[in-house]
Amino acid sequence: MSFYRLQLYCIVFVLTCVGCRKAAFDEYYGRPEWLASPIYQQLDSMGDFKSFLYCIELAGYTNTLGSAGSWTVFAPTDVAFAQFMDEQGIGSLDDINKTLAEKIVRMSMAYDGERVEKLNDYFSQQGWLPGFAYRRRAVYYDFVEEETTTDGKTRMIVSTNRQPDAGYVATDNNNKHLTYFFNAYMDTRGLGAADYNVFYPESQYTGLNIGGAQIDPKRHNIIAENGYIHVVDKVLAPEQSIDQYLRGKEQYSAFKEILDFFATYSYNQNVSQRYAVLSGRKDSVFTKGYTALGMSLNNENYAKEDFNDAQVNNNSVTVPTNEAVRDFSKRVLLKYYPSGTTIQDVFYSNSSILVEFINSHFYQTQLWPSRFDTERNSLNEAPKISRANIKEAKMLSNGAFYGVDACQSANVFQSVYGNVLLDPKYNLMQTALERFGLNLTLKIPTLRYMLVMVSDLELNRIGFEYDPYNTTDPIRYNGAPGTPKMREVIQNQIIPLENYPIPDLSGSGLLEAFSGEYLIYDNNRLSSSGTLTQTTANEQRVRIDSTNIGTALSGPLNGIAVYSARAMLSSEVHAGNFLKSLGAEEATSPYFRFFSYLKNTDMWSESDGVIKGVELGLNYTLVIPNNEAIDEAIANGDLPAVPNPTSVLDIEKTKRFIQYHIVRNTFAIDGKKTGAFETLCKDIEGTILSITITQNQTNSLQIRDNANQVTSADVTNSNRLGQRLLVHSLNGYLQNGI
Template sequence: MLKIFKASGMLALLVCVMIAGCRKEEFDKFYARPAGLAKPIYQQLDSMGNFKNFLVCIEKAGYKNTLGSAGSWTVFAPTDEAFTAFMAENNITNINNISDSLAIQIVRTAMIYDGEKIDKLKDNFTKAGFVEDVAFRRRTVYYDFVETSDTPIPGFKSRKYISTNRSAGVAYVPSENNNKHITYFFQSYMDTRGLGAPDYNAFYPQSNYTGLNVGPAEIDPVKHDIIAENGVIHVVNKVLLPVKNIDQYLKGKAEYSLFKSILDGFATYTYNEAVSHQYKVLTGNSDSVFTKSYSDIKLALNNENFDKEDPNDAQVNNNSITVPTNTAVEEYANNVLLKYYAAGTKVTDLLKLNKEVLVEYVNSHLYNGQLWPSKFNTQKNILGESPKINSSNIVETKLLSNGAFYGVNKSQRADVFHTVYGNVLLDPKYSLMSKALQLEGYNLTLKIPTIRYMLIMVPDQVLLDLGFSYDTYYPTDPIRYTEPGTTTMVSGRARLRRIIQQQIVPLEAYPIPSLSGTGILETLNGDYIRYDNGHLISRGTLDNALKTGPTYANITNTEIGTPNGSGPLNGIAVYADYPMTYSERPIGDILDEMVNNNSAHPYYKFLQYLKGSAAMYSIDKKEITGVSVGVNYTILIPDNNAITAAVSAGLLPSSTAPTDPLQKDQVTRFLKYHILKNTFAVDGKKKGAFETLYKDFNDDVVVVTVKDNTTTSVTLKDATATREIHTRLSDSNKLGDRILIHSLDSYLDYRNN
């Protein structure tokens, strides 16, 4: 029995071995290298016979196994003739004299990720799929590691840094190596965009444009799209080397050193623990390594990527920069950036004195896109502004790894410096006003040259005298206020915001006012100010008559934009010795002051009805019920004769303080219908329907319509739609706190029958 069992076991084992052998044979047959499959890249180059020098570099660089086995690569392979020319240009007598580090640069630059034919290189590989015929760049295998700064890293002995791989936000993403990109120029891409040989040769004047170029090299018109097991080979006639980025290129360019020193002021260094450890492991050097980025300006000039809104958006776009020469920087600084500073002030001093000026100056030279030579005069910069220089100003053109570089002999003229906001920004005497405008975001529209304003300039000393200051100890609320006569400092942002709003007058399409005459102007917050023969008047200045301050501001100077570019481009800057302040008095108090208990005053009878209505007026607070703080209103006051007519018409009782409920309601409705939400002035501007505080029995708001508006009179229509009422100019355009008051020659009838 045991013998039988043993025999059976041996038979089973033999059967298993036979089955396993059959399965292995089938496995090997299924997964065997196909007979017609092309060899890997390394073996292909070896068999082609004209790439001996490149193969030596591949071995020196340690990429023989990578290119000789699996993977997916596109390789721009330089011929032996290309190496002969390269070595002659660089005084290298023998291929074996090429250092390992140089070999690494050559090989890694020749390699890009993913094996692609020429037709596919023109497509952008997005996370959503391929987008055809839009790509002109690809990410190479080459990247820089730790570099040495040519200027001290503030606060540290170490000068070691690694470049940021983002333009904004996150300084460094550890999972990326900040690989350099290579640019190619294919005929179909160039033709579609109206580009050609002049664009290519501007970047590579010593190369021949064929419409099949990569960097300064020609791709062989026949020997390309060579399929390999692990990618695609394109033969080129030049050895390609990694190109410097903008940050690296500027290091050794003395002619641009002044602009570079400005850029250095925006460089930031953040300790990078992971890279510091990696650097020590690889080199034995224990120096701290920092991530170098840029703050405030809109591009990081050492970032090799594009926006990264899509992982591969650098395939379809590139950043660009125009860099003025030292002479050009000095000329513009003396004429514009430093014109309000003492002689001897340097442009780099603004990094401490007024950094925002240099932010605007630098950003005007940056382009968030590939700036082509033939499109130089038409493409807008990163601020959305058209260039103020042209191709005749170009003294040097380079296509760098992360951007097109143009050395220019003239600075870009940033629009901001030639708008009403520029008057505030450039002059250090207005730094507090400038900071307040920036904090509230008003600077963003004030510096748009197509949106017109009158801006009243308020010097720092005046704001300081009013109790305002700027304290960085409170980073989220730096505007502080000290009530005159006290030492208690509180937040002053809301108070200063209200004042700043009253210094900004939107002009829209209206002409710049002749301030030597008289008139009224609406400010940014819907409040109004007046001008009168070289004086400016606000409700706040009028209130000063009750104190010790001025009742108006004296206009000391104006600067008006003209077609030849002198002065602001978008309006008028008005220099005054006092700001347009607002009132903190209730409207009843202001009306009392105006009427002064004078029965002949045209507001007198209306005011008596107002004071006699407990439903509409608070005697103690002197406030009108329904008139909310922070909202703009117009009060239309029928003159005394019109009030008498309203009594006769049955709209008002004869008593200004009735006790009968129906008569009280009658007064309430009459008063509400004469108070409008929002404001209009007798100035020839606003027309249309204005809501009143009055609602009919259906709870519907009843409106008053401004039919005609001139600089001398406004014609109104009431609910009857038949009556016309006119303002009396002499007693109209009176200022309250967010309120305009007009006198009428008749009453408004809220009844629509």
């Protein structure tokens, strides 16, 4: 055999082997004949998607939908396209530009190929949760857009992709979402056609809807090599975000004007560079967001607490018309401001008012029409308007939008705190209440209070001033940080009413403040331990100028606001000196004998009148046996015969006797507090001894002691107010049982 023939045989052999291997490779790895065609090819073969295919090609998505990948495509028929073009005034396909084609195609595509049945499942961090989802992230997203400012200028913006104060994530495109309405989701939640048709009155609810379109019941779940096709009867063009929608609606401009005060614009270098590359323009691009509010109206991502949480929830807004906003502003927001004040003035002087107003119109959940009258807003408050107020409803890309003809009213405007918040004469009091978190309690409708209003002028008079440069402690007291003193003053003005009725201030009685201090009211005058130390009668008993119980939208529903010229202050006199001021050093005083024993113990400090064990800043009640009761205690051997004993046993007996008559916490003879109270006295094992109030009425008090004996109070010489202190006189004495 010649060399050339041998070489030929070898070549043939090699080619044969290679051919066999390729056939085996193709058989094993090649595309199966039974595999469905890609989405693009299938649409092409069906024959009634020419318009959609034209847009796919124009948008540059032929390869994307004609090869590998995983997509869910909601494909509009040619009939659907004809209807869309007629509605939009588009004469022919040639009039559709690349930008519109991209919007249509990308809004018709959702990530991951899913059957209709699977779209109701929520893809959470924990895996698939069946039946929770009704939204999907579309491929489409807005990038840079032009916004016109109120003065007619323009700027380039990109929308924030997180909720307020959560920043902007450069890797998140802020994709818009598709909302669908399937029986599998709606039926289990008591929803149906009535809810759907509020948003889409021109569409028929079939339980297989996506936006305003119907999914063809016979042409869905069409499997393709790269996903699923679901045929729809309408073109799914991108919906606007709430922020975008409001820009073009003059009837809501008053509400939008308030929103704009909270809009923020920060230069975005990364997006500016990308925009320059893509557009050839060198405009500065700003990230638009919102601060201080409960929602960013241009964020498409819901809360992003879970990567896909927008699949299972949505934001909602109720936006009042201009007439409603102006009416509410006049009656409520500007109620205490001088004529000529604008909403912008309110924003710069006290933006908290507008934050409460705006947030009362936000819902951090999907607000369905059938639940409009019951769903709680972002402030967790029940609605103040009803379905009858709805004038317009739309399911926008990032939330349910309701145009309404009346304003929501935040609870705070109807609470006792509303009198402080809305009135600029009480800004310093507002600052203090917010500083200590007490404003949160005062605006809860179910918690009732009497609030003594203290103006800026009065707080300035007693030594407080606002320091705008100190962000940690903005209130100063006579030039020094004023937090402890201010907290005491503010707490003295807050009187929890609990379940008791609003007091008739024209009568008389006692009220316990948040601080534990007690106030006396008598014939429309107020007194505190601090006012009672003043020199003139008018300063001791402060006249009540007016009160505000109010009605809906105009005043407090959870109590009463009391206006007077002076604050209810605490006394600066220590407990021992307070007893002196009550005449305890005079033999005719019911406190005389008890005081004689007290000042001869080591509990007494002559220099400042402090009683050892009575700590500053805490509350105490002194229940003092009268002179006859002290004689009885001596006769029974519970006190030594003289107030200055010398034996260790008698000294200790005297001290324990006194300690057992000093009670931790305060209680007045006012018909309210009963039960056990600790004293300063301890037994030999260190256990704190208590007394028990068995009866408390407005004109009587009975106390049971450790020996199970009951002693009554001398009401005439009781209810004396001291520095975080009440003094009562007893007709008997309390036996500690030691």
